[in-house]
Amino acid sequence: MGKVLCFIYPNMAEFEVMFAFHRLLTVGNKEIITIGSDRNPLVSQSGFIYTAAATIEDAFDYPDVEALLIPGGPITEQPPQLTQLIQQLDRERKLLAAICNGPQFLGRAGILDRHSFTTSCSPASIASLGVSDPFPRDQFLQQRVVRDGHVITATGRAFVDFSFAVFDWLNIFDSKEELQALYEDIRGPIS
Template sequence: MMEHAKRVAFLLANDFEDSEMKNPYEAIVKNGHEAVIIGLTKGAELTGKNGTVSYTSHLSAAEADPADYDAVIIPGGGSPSHLLDSEHIIEFIQKMDKEGKTIAAICHGPQLLAKAQLLDGRNLTAFPELHAEINDAGGRFIDKAVVVDENLITSRTPEDEPFFIEETINQLGVAAY
């Protein structure tokens, strides 16, 4: 059975952890899926906190329709904190979760899941300093390279990227070329 290419949204703002965007993004594209960068504004130049990579947002969160996407990836670093106050970003994540679509968040990415009130009774991991924040939001912090709880995939740090990427690609399936 041939699978169709999936559309994967990347929620991004400035100061993202460079490798946590670059490596999953390249893996999604390499596996035949479409990667769409959603930011606070369309056409914004977004630069990683280490300055090794930058991307231009394809859409603003206000324009993006969760129904158009099969999964969402939330890179860490400082990016999630810049997105926390966007009701459009939070609604996007909530709708993706309601539809049971894959939500993959690494490092500080789970801050957005907490803000979207998706953590109650869920198992996940994140940047270790977020342990209390996750527990306060009703989640169960598990200190592992990757934690999968239904449609949520979470990882801690850049060192966990291979596991994070593998799990995300596995959930998407292989696209037909």
């Protein structure tokens, strides 16, 4: 059974990745493992309390890791171990998928220097925080979802499209038609 890691951190916007994880578990039969800087409880933007199943360091020893998904959240410091894990998964061409402000972690790891990406975080937002911009803006595309090789990024509002890009990359459905039918069912008519 393939493993999909999810980096969790304080004030993360977990709702941006929950649909993806639901289908990865129920349709894709993936093992979902939350990883964090430590195993102390943390509070998400939605007010839910989470505890990582494993530390980032533990993740280096897992066999069969297929992907790392990172939800959005505040611009925050990056654990050095996360940078190392992202770089290792990049060398192995595992899926690196991040949404909203989550691509900040890929940017600091140098991944976005070589891949087109999108994010919800504007240069003005970064400037207002008075921190270094983690995004190489020359690679930025103003799109809902950007898939460049094994890297998928999305704006926060595109969480359904983000999920489907992840499903497609990990090939969890029996056919493209099954994937498309579910997408059309979820999207539904606009009334």
